[in-house]
Amino acid sequence: MSLTDHAAPDPVFDDIVHGEEPLVDALRDHTESADPHELDDSLDDHVRYAKLYDIQHWRNSTGRYLDDTTYGYDPETPPLTQEEFRALPSAAYHGVVAAMAGGLAGERIAFECSAALCSYAPDDNSRMFLATQVIDEARHVEVFTQRLKRLGCHDVDATLHKYVNPGMFAFHDKMRARVVDSRDFAGGIIGQNLALEGLALGFFEFNAALVKPVDPGTSRVLETVLLDERRHVGFGLVKLRELVDESPDKRAYVEDTVCELSENMMEIFEENADNMARLGIDPTEAMDRVNRYHAMHLRRLGLSDAGVAQSA
Numbered sequence: 001m002s003l004t005d006h007a008a009p010d011p012v013f014d015d016i017v018h019g020e021e022p023l024v025d026a027l028r029d030h031t032e033s034a035d036p037h038e039l040d041d042s043l044d045d046h047v048r049y050a051k052l053y054d055i056q057h058w059r060n061s062t063g064r065y066l067d068d069t070t071y072g073y074d075p076e077t078p079p080l081t082q083e084e085f086r087a088l089p090s091a092a093y094h095g096v097v098a099a100m101a102g103g104l105a106g107e108r109i110a111f112e113c114s115a116a117l118c119s120y121a122p123d124d125n126s127r128m129f130l131a132t133q134v135i136d137e138a139r140h141v142e143v144f145t146q147r148l149k150r151l152g153c154h155d156v157d158a159t160l161h162k163y164v165n166p167g168m169f170a171f172h173d174k175m176r177a178r179v180v181d182s183r184d185f186a187g188g189i190i191g192q193n194l195a196l197e198g199l200a201l202g203f204f205e206f207n208a209a210l211v212k213p214v215d216p217g218t219s220r221v222l223e224t225v226l227l228d229e230r231r232h233v234g235f236g237l238v239k240l241r242e243l244v245d246e247s248p249d250k251r252a253y254v255e256d257t258v259c260e261l262s263e264n265m266m267e268i269f270e271e272n273a274d275n276m277a278r279l280g281i282d283p284t285e286a287m288d289r290v291n292r293y294h295a296m297h298l299r300r301l302g303l304s305d306a307g308v309a310q311s312a
């Protein structure tokens, strides 16, 4: 499989060292083995989210992901430089830059929004989790920024505006208004932890596998970020489920907001898929994964997927 032969990718995490980590390990075991059509949601919540609010656990586990790395990669297998890409088809270079730029645009949204949400979270558990997410997102912004610079993209803002769908910047503005200006906690969690991060899991997995044969250092960066993102999505699902169960009157608001923001993100991912196709990369599996995650998350929230899934 390579960026140039379009073979179906198969996400693997074998080179990430794992110890006991109920949430991440369970989700990894759950999703790594098979094609997206086999994803399901049979895990018990007590296994899935056992350590969500445990700072000690967060320090131990994220330390393990980042130990001995340089901006998220193994120094013995650094990501390819711009010069090293010159021996490859230009689509390989532009594909990796586009993946990093799109990733960074999303990380910037999550960095800003998680910091704001932490400041007015309604309970200590949420505040505790979001404090860890802010640091995770700061790290993700850093590793993607450094990756772009190693690719020769030193003007990071210009690179983002060249490679990233304008819809992503509009989504950032919309989230800033909702989270910073309106202090809408539930809407912020929906937009950040469910629509943005939940759907991005599919693209992260696809890109990590796609670039692995040609640029294993970049694949490693994506895989380590992905481990954090699964945890962030897990928090979103737990908090939103609590909200819907404890305040049935909020159910319609949650359902409408999930529908609206997921639709925004789905349009962005569909345009990303079109851009991948123009580079000669078959995006079918990436979009399959996005759609499967979307359906799985709706089921876990106990929401109807009629309105949302149709828009996907």
Ligand SMILES: [Fe+2]
Pocket: 107, 110, 136, 137, 140, 225, 228, 229
């Ligand atoms: Fe992130």
Ligand SMILES: [Fe+2]
Pocket: 110, 137, 197, 228, 229, 232
């Ligand atoms: Fe995240």
